[in-house]
Amino acid sequence: MSENGFILHGAAVYSENRERIISMDEAWIVCVDGVSRGVFDHFPEEYAGLEVEDYWDKLIVPGFTDLHVHAPQYQFRGTGMDMELLGWLNTIVFPEERRYKDLEYAESSYDQFIEDLFVGPTTRAAIFGTADVESTLLLMDMLEDTGLVTCVGKVNMDRNVPEYYCETAEQSLEDTITFVEGALAEEYERTMPIITPRFTVSCSRKLMQGLGEIAKEYNLPVQSHLSENLTEIRMVQELEPDASFYGETYEKTGLFGLPSDIRPEREECPGYGDTIMAHCVWSPKEEIALMKKNGVFIAHCPESNMNLTSGAAPASLYLDEGLRIGLGTDLGAGASPCLFDTMKAALTSSKLRKRFYDENIRSLDFSDVFYMATLGGGEFFGKVGSFEEGYEFDAVVLDDFSLSTMNEYGAAERMERLMYLGDDRNVVGKYVRGQKLY
Ligand code: GUN
Ligand code: FE
Numbered sequence: 001m002s003e004n005g006f007i008l009h010g011a012a013v014y015s016e017n018r019e020r021i022i023s024m025d026e027a028w029i030v031c032v033d034g035v036s037r038g039v040f041d042h043f044p045e046e047y048a049g050l051e052v053e054d055y056w057d058k059l060i061v062p063g064f065t066d067l068h069v070h071a072p073q074y075q076f077r078g079t080g081m082d083m084e085l086l087g088w089l090n091t092i093v094f095p096e097e098r099r100y101k102d103l104e105y106a107e108s109s110y111d112q113f114i115e116d117l118f119v120g121p122t123t124r125a126a127i128f129g130t131a132d133v134e135s136t137l138l139l140m141d142m143l144e145d146t147g148l149v150t151c152v153g154k155v156n157m158d159r160n161v162p163e164y165y166c167e168t169a170e171q172s173l174e175d176t177i178t179f180v181e182g183a184l185a186e187e188y189e190r191t192m193p194i195i196t197p198r199f200t201v202s203c204s205r206k207l208m209q210g211l212g213e214i215a216k217e218y219n220l221p222v223q224s225h226l227s228e229n230l231t232e233i234r235m236v237q238e239l240e241p242d243a244s245f246y247g248e249t250y251e252k253t254g255l256f257g258l259p260s261d262i263r264p265e266r267e268e269c270p271g272y273g274d275t276i277m278a279h280c281v282w283s284p285k286e287e288i289a290l291m292k293k294n295g296v297f298i299a300h301c302p303e304s305n306m307n308l309t310s311g312a313a314p315a316s317l318y319l320d321e322g323l324r325i326g327l328g329t330d331l332g333a334g335a336s337p338c339l340f341d342t343m344k345a346a347l348t349s350s351k352l353r354k355r356f357y358d359e360n361i362r363s364l365d366f367s368d369v370f371y372m373a374t375l376g377g378g379e380f381f382g383k384v385g386s387f388e389e390g391y392e393f394d395a396v397v398l399d400d401f402s403l404s405t406m407n408e409y410g411a412a413e414r415m416e417r418l419m420y421l422g423d424d425r426n427v428v429g430k431y432v433r434g435q436k437l438y
Contacts, residue, residue, distance in 0.1 A: 005032035005434070007047060008395065010055035011411040012039055014062050014387040015375040018319060021367040023412035028052075029060060031393040034434030038389040055397050055429070059414050062385050063123025063394030063432060064339045065377030068223070068278040068299035068328025070128040071139055071152075072097045072106075074113040077332040081307045085229040086201075088308060088333070094165045097130040097155075106135035110142055113337075117148065120338045120424045121373075123394040123432045124149045124381050126223050126276055126299070126328075128196055131155045131167055133179045140183055144191040147437045149381060149394075151270065153196025153223055154179040158207045160235075161198075169207040176211065180218050190433075193218075194270075199225040200236045200249040212254025221270040221380075222255045223299075227287065228279035229310045247277070247287040247296075257294030269382030276380060278328055279304075280318070281311040288321065297324045297380050300372060303345035304330035312353035315346060315372070316362045326377020327369070340419045343369040366416045397429030398422070 012027035022039070030037035030047050037047070073093060080092040100106040117125065127143075127150055129136030136154045143150050154176060158169045167175070176195070183193040195215040197203040203211075215222050227233055227246050236246045243249045250256035257263075258273035277291065278299040291298065300315045318325045327342045328334070334342065350364040378385020384392050400414050403421045418426055430437040 005030065005037075005047070005050045007031070007044070007050050007052045008055060008060050009052055010058045010060045010397070011414065012060045012387065013370070013411045013415045014039070015367070015371045016386065016388060018371050018376065021370060021412060023410055025411050027060070029387050029395070031431070031434045034393055036387050036389055036391045036393050039387045058428065059398040059400060059411060059418070060395055061398065061415060062374040062378065062387060063396055063430070064121040064373045065326055065381065065385060066122045066125040066329050066339060067276055067297060067326040067377040067380060068301055069125055069331045069337070071110060071113050072100050072128075072130045073332030074116070074337075075109055077337070078335040081335070083308070085232055085308050085310060090162065094162055098165045100130040100132050100135040103135055103138060106138055107142075110139050114142055114146060116337045118146055118437070119427060121396045121427050122148070122339060123396065123430065124378065124384060126151045126194060126380065127153070128223070129154055131157060131165065131172070133175050133182070136179060137182050140186070140188065140191045140193075144186070144188045147190070147432050147435055149190040149432060151192050151194035151221060151223070152183075153194040155196050155198050156207060156211060157198045157202035158204050159202055161202050169204055169210065172207055173210040173214070176214055180214065180220065184218070193220060195220050195222045195255070197222075197224050197255060199232070200240060200246065201232055205240070205253065208249070208253035208255060216254060216272055219264075219272045221272070221274040221276070223276040224250065224255065224278070226250070226277035226280050227282045228305070229308065230282060233282055245284050245287045247283070247290055250277075251290060251294070256290065257296040259293055260295055263295060270380055274380060278330060279310065279313065281305055281313040288318070288323070292321060292323050295324060297326060299328035299330075299377075300325055300346060301328040301330035301334060301342070302349045303336065303342055304328070304333035306345060306349055307335065308333050312349040312357065314353070314358070314361050315350060316364050316368065319368060324376070324379060325372055326380065327372045338424055339373050340422060343373055343419050346372065366412070366419070369419075370415065393431060393434040395431040396427055398426050399428045400426060402426070
């Protein structure tokens with residue numbers, strides 16, 4: 001038996017699949033060579049040679065995945081929330097993102113963002129940089145040193161963006177190749193490039209077509225925004241009259257996932273054909289069907305959707321229809337980088353949606369939001385987000401001692417209380433691919 005492993009002992013909660021959450025008040029979780037060998041309710045004698053890390057009364061859960069976050073929007077988080085999407089982009093986002101051409105500013109700012117990511121429950125993330133190549137490569141360098149696993153994109157845009165931040169299609173494509181080759185040349189172990197058209201409003205057909213070709217040529221995943229805001233959707237209809245719905249503008253340009261029968265088999269995840277679309281608040285039936293067919297991941301960003309008055313996405317419908325879905329903080333439209341807050345927002349917005357908008361679509365429950373934060377989003381990175389045997393070993397250790405109560409609760413209820421009452425300060429340990437970060 002390999003000695004390259006360890007056992008974590010404590011209470012455990014994890015999703016076995018999207019229907020079933022496992023709660024164990026006492027568990028031994030075995031990691032060998034960075035991969036889970038499963039969870040036991042007794043000391044597993046067959047692994048007696050491995051060191052036991054004893055967390056006693058603490059809670060151990062799989063690492064969380066943030067499927068959609070903007071690193072350069074960290075500085076203005078918690079401000080400017082009284083606008084809707086397009087006004088907010090022009091007033092707050094574009095002027096700030098433009099500043100990242102200044103590498104000193106970028107380094108100081110990304111340092112703060114990364115520290116916040118590091119201390120919270122997140123172990124994996126899909127991250128937007130800015131249109132600037134150098135500062136986005138710098139962000140990747142800085143992330144690689146943390147031990148977290150991330151995808152990072154240089155943002156593309158060649159229309160409907162103020163001149164000071166707008167690219168031409170040619171320059172944007174050329175810069176994307178420079179960015180991708182620069183990132184790949186570093187041979188990072190846990191940081192990979194991802195193709196990142198901002199959204200159809202700001203990307204011409206020519207640019208999107210070129211990006212689709214680059215994604216294919218370099219075997220890269222894609223991330224973007226979709227059907228977030230009603231004014232945005234109307235603008236896409238005007239800009240792209242031959243598309244019958246918004247998602248088709250990505251599909252026509254090779255940026256909208258691939259059906260499972262032609263999606264390449266791969267050792268390393270993610271790759272070409274793996275796509276994240278953030279928001280999907282107002283997706284019509286045809287768009288939902290195409291996302292399902294093409295295995296597109298939905299990044300459900302409920303805090304952002306409330307802050308920018310975008311709406312409330314039908315997350316339970318996506319879950320029940322078998323679409324792939326995880327959670328995104330969407331920082332800075334979401335104020336908090338901590339996915340506990342995103343989980344809460346998902347619950348709240350789904351309950352209000354059901355009561356005020358559509359009684360036929362059920363509200364989410366705790367096990368749904370826990371699933372989305374762990375296994376649902378983790379799937380984008382491969383076998384990630386569970387302690388089931390064979391999953392990459394990402395874990396966070398949570399201390400709920402400060403959340404006093406005179407009641408006795410089981411492990412799942414303790415996790416629910418941590419989500420409602422806790423924050424980053426309750427995160428006391430973190431493992432990624434079997435490596436202990438703290
Ligand atoms: N759509 C295009 N760009 C953005 C962005 O930066 N944030 C959000 N929430 N939506 C977008
Ligand atoms: Fe976003």
